[in-house]
Amino acid sequence: MTVIIAPSLLSADFLELKTDLQRFEGEKDLWLHLDIMDGHFVPNLTFGPTVLKSIKNVCKHPLDAHFMVTNPDEHLEWFKDVGLHNFTFHWEAVTHHDRFIQKAKTLYKSVGISLNPSTPVSSIAPYLLKKVDLILLMSVNPGFGGQSFIPEVADKIIELQKMKIQHGLTFQIQIDGGVTDKNAQALIAAGATNLVAGSFVFSEPQKNYGARIAQLR
Numbered sequence: 001m002t003v004i005i006a007p008s009l010l011s012a013d014f015l016e017l018k019t020d021l022q023r024f025e026g027e028k029d030l031w032l033h034l035d036i037m038d039g040h041f042v043p044n045l046t047f048g049p050t051v052l053k054s055i056k057n058v059c060k061h062p063l064d065a066h067f068m069v070t071n072p073d074e075h076l077e078w079f080k081d082v083g084l085h086n087f088t089f090h091w092e093a094v095t096h097h098d099r100f101i102q103k104a105k106t107l108y109k110s111v112g113i114s115l116n117p118s119t120p121v122s123s124i125a126p127y128l129l130k131k132v133d134l135i136l137l138m139s140v141n142p143g144f145g146g147q148s149f150i151p152e153v154a155d156k157i158i159e160l161q162k163m164k165i166q167h168g169l170t171f172q173i174q175i176d177g178g179v180t181d182k183n184a185q186a187l188i189a190a191g192a193t194n195l196v197a198g199s200f201v202f203s204e205p206q207k208n209y210g211a212r213i214a215q216l217r
């Protein structure tokens with residue numbers, strides 16, 4: 001099975017964003033990961049729909065938005081015209097998950113649930129696993145790029161993969177935070193189908209991002 005690599009824009013060169021994004025042209029099975037942070041759910045701020053619309057104009061890869069916000073319901077509306085492929089919300093930020101997912105599915109092609117490192121996989125009722133396209137397991141505390149992978153998250157991948165097989169489901173298992181060439185192979189072996197990588201991809205000294213993506217694969 002082909003693994004999707006999702007470079008996280010958070011680590012890109014914001015003064016050279018267009019040039020940086022053009023470096024991904026021609027890459028297959030690549031999503032662009034966009035971290036939306038509100039300064040409440042996480043202690044950081046990033047970008048909103050205006051910036052993302054400009055990115056959509058120069059990036060032909062699927063846009064994968066990860067909403068680290070306390071009010072994802074409002075964000076469903078604010079971002080609906082951006083042309084996002086995937087909308088991932090944090091499980092911890094929503095009370096009525098089923099209702100939220102139903103609404104999200106009317107606005108976005110793909111909908112994902114994200115779990116903080118300390119939120120157990122078993123929090124998600126199996127009937128809701130059937131309704132989403134992706135589960136994002138945070139492998140750092142959300143808010144910043146460049147942190148170290150939390151090793152205990154590896155067990156959550158195995159547990160989620162078991163639930164996926166048990167219920168005959170096809171959702172993607174995305175891992176976000178501290179992904180490098182040192183742990184990618186083990187993550188894929190455990191069941192990950194989609195790897196987010198920010199600092200590892202964008203820190204390539206010659207800006208040869210394709211080389212870093214190939215290393216992850």
Ligand code: DX5
Nearest residue numbers: 008142143145146178198199
């Ligand atoms: C952190 C973000 C990540 C971050 C990953 O809250 O969700 O997407 O950009 O960055 P690295 O790969 O550097 O850990």
Ligand code: ZN
Nearest residue numbers: 035066176196
């Ligand atoms: Zn992210």
